[in-house]
Amino acid sequence: MSTLLPDDTGLIDSNGLPHVEYDPDWCRADLSRIPHIVAGPPGPESKRIHGEATGIYRGLSGQVRLFPVCWSGGKGVVLEDVDGNRSLDFSSGIYVTGLGHCHPKVSEAVAYWAKRLMNCHDFTTPVKAALVEKLAQVLPGDLQGMQLYDSGTVAVEAALRICRAATGRTEFLSCFMDFHGKTLGSASCARMNPMYASTRMPGFYMLPRPDTYRPLWTREDGSLDTEAYLAYYAQFIEEGSTGQVAAFVLEPIQGWAGTIMPPDDFFPKLRRFCDERGILLVADEVLTGMGRTGQWLCLQHWGVLPDVVTLGKGLGNGFPVTACVAREGIAGNFDRISASSSYGGNPMACAAALASIEVIEEEGLLENSRRLGEVALKRMREMKETHRIIGDVRAKGCLMGIELVKDRATKEPFEEAGKLVYVNAFRKGLAWIPAGHILRMSPPLVMNEDELMAGLNIIDEAIGEAARELGYA
Numbered sequence: 001m002s003t004l005l006p007d008d009t010g011l012i013d014s015n016g017l018p019h020v021e022y023d024p025d026w027c028r029a030d031l032s033r034i035p036h037i038v039a040g041p042p043g044p045e046s047k048r049i050h051g052e053a054t055g056i057y058r059g060l061s062g063q064v065r066l067f068p069v070c071w072s073g074g075k076g077v078v079l080e081d082v083d084g085n086r087s088l089d090f091s092s093g094i095y096v097t098g099l100g101h102c103h104p105k106v107s108e109a110v111a112y113w114a115k116r117l118m119n120c121h122d123f124t125t126p127v128k129a130a131l132v133e134k135l136a137q138v139l140p141g142d143l144q145g146m147q148l149y150d151s152g153t154v155a156v157e158a159a160l161r162i163c164r165a166a167t168g169r170t171e172f173l174s175c176f177m178d179f180h181g182k183t184l185g186s187a188s189c190a191r192m193n194p195m196y197a198s199t200r201m202p203g204f205y206m207l208p209r210p211d212t213y214r215p216l217w218t219r220e221d222g223s224l225d226t227e228a229y230l231a232y233y234a235q236f237i238e239e240g241s242t243g244q245v246a247a248f249v250l251e252p253i254q255g256w257a258g259t260i261m262p263p264d265d266f267f268p269k270l271r272r273f274c275d276e277r278g279i280l281l282v283a284d285e286v287l288t289g290m291g292r293t294g295q296w297l298c299l300q301h302w303g304v305l306p307d308v309v310t311l312g313k314g315l316g317n318g319f320p321v322t323a324c325v326a327r328e329g330i331a332g333n334f335d336r337i338s339a340s341s342s343y344g345g346n347p348m349a350c351a352a353a354l355a356s357i358e359v360i361e362e363e364g365l366l367e368n369s370r371r372l373g374e375v376a377l378k379r380m381r382e383m384k385e386t387h388r389i390i391g392d393v394r395a396k397g398c399l400m401g402i403e404l405v406k407d408r409a410t411k412e413p414f415e416e417a418g419k420l421v422y423v424n425a426f427r428k429g430l431a432w433i434p435a436g437h438i439l440r441m442s443p444p445l446v447m448n449e450d451e452l453m454a455g456l457n458i459i460d461e462a463i464g465e466a467a468r469e470l471g472y473a
């Protein structure tokens with residue numbers, strides 16, 4: 001028993017998490033009263049507080065610039081702003097709060113450790129030991145060695161460093177339109193965007209990536225030709241690199257680019273391609289991992305095991321905790337890169353991640369995510385029948401997208417429509433993420449079908465309004 005702290009024997013379990021009883025319907029939205037719009041949004045109070053803060057606080061995201069709402073709280077699938085508007089959450093924060101806002105088990109776990117021990121560098125704690133064991137257990141194959149961090153981009157940096165250490169090579173491949181973070185290495189693997197990177201470090205190369213809706217290379221029958229992409233990669237490595245490629249770094253489904261889906265044969269073939277060349281395969285699953293697509297790792301949909309994987313966002317359901325995980329045989333290299341950090345693996349973070357994994361298991365959220373994806377796809381296909389500005393719809397679990405085009409034959413992106421739909425739906429009480437002409441949805445994994453339908457109905461209505469306003473009805 002601790003002499004420093006009150007005796008909590010019986011109050012916490014053997015993993016170091018407090019026992020929490022909660023109503024399974026704690027997260028539900030009363031759809032007779034949600035969404036509930038009183039002013040704006042953004043309403044006057046949001047504008048006032050936002051105006052005061054932004055006199056000092058700089059570097060806002062495009063989303064906040066476009067829609068400066070000031071949030072005051074969230075519960076389950078509902079968000080509330082300072083004007084009293086209540087919105088349905090279709091973004092999970094930013095692909096983060098998959099278990100809903102303030103899941104009782106996660107919040108209590110964080111609160112318990114916040115009062116007991118907040119930081120002890122990278123010393124071991126009972127809750128860290130329990131977390132890493134649990135994470136290694138749920139992840140596929142021999143993804144058994146890991147280090148914990150506090151942001152996705154830092155986990156990606158660790159992945160890059162470990163690949164260099166493991167291979168002795170220095171170069172990296174990634175794909176057009178990828179996003180991996182905003183620090184120098186991760187940004188060097190991403191498309192250049194004046195908002196977050198204006199330079200690429202030497203030795204980082206980008207390649208075209210197969211997109212099932214916009215294939216670059218097709219077979220005679222018009223279907224996407226994965227082999228042609230791989231042939232291009234082979235030629236590029238031969239002629240464009242210096243022969244020092246350590247790893248291929250990819251998002252299994254591109255999130256920021258607009259839920260861009262690969263063909264089913266891409267990752268299995270890429271796995272073989274990398275193996276034949278001694279190139280490591282790094283899956284950046286910061287966005288797609290931890291149940292977002294209905295599996296712990298998105299790559300499990302295609303039966304592929306990466307050499308290194310990065311996790312974040314949903315890992316701690318809102319608490320900043322991320323991980324870089326490597327397979328046996330590569331994980332030893334963590335010891336060669338001075339892998340630890342000030343905040344990585346702190347007790348609150350470990351508690352949040354461990355509680356989140358337990359909730360995903362206990363509440364069957366992988367299955368729910370997959371089911372919601374199927375239901376959404378059916379509903380979005382119906383929407384495509386009615387709105388000619390919808391070019392494509394897609395979903396893998398709770399990662400969804402609707403691509404808006406001016407013309408289905410030319411597939412010309414319809415940016416103005418994307419912005420209008422986003423704003424119209426937000427004003428109706430749907431909190432979600434803007435993305436140019438591709439509408440991106442990432443509802444919480446805890447949603448039920450009625451809540452999902454309520455959100456999709458708002459989007460349907462907003463697309464109809466935008467099409468009429470722009471003369472495309």
Ligand SMILES: Cc1ncc(COP(=O)(O)O)c(C=O)c1O
Pocket residue numbers: 150151152153154156179180181182251255256284285286287288312313
């Ligand atoms: C695929 C991917 N990797 C890395 C990151 C960076 O994560 P963070 O914002 O936590 O640094 C993101 C963030 O959106 C992401 O989507």
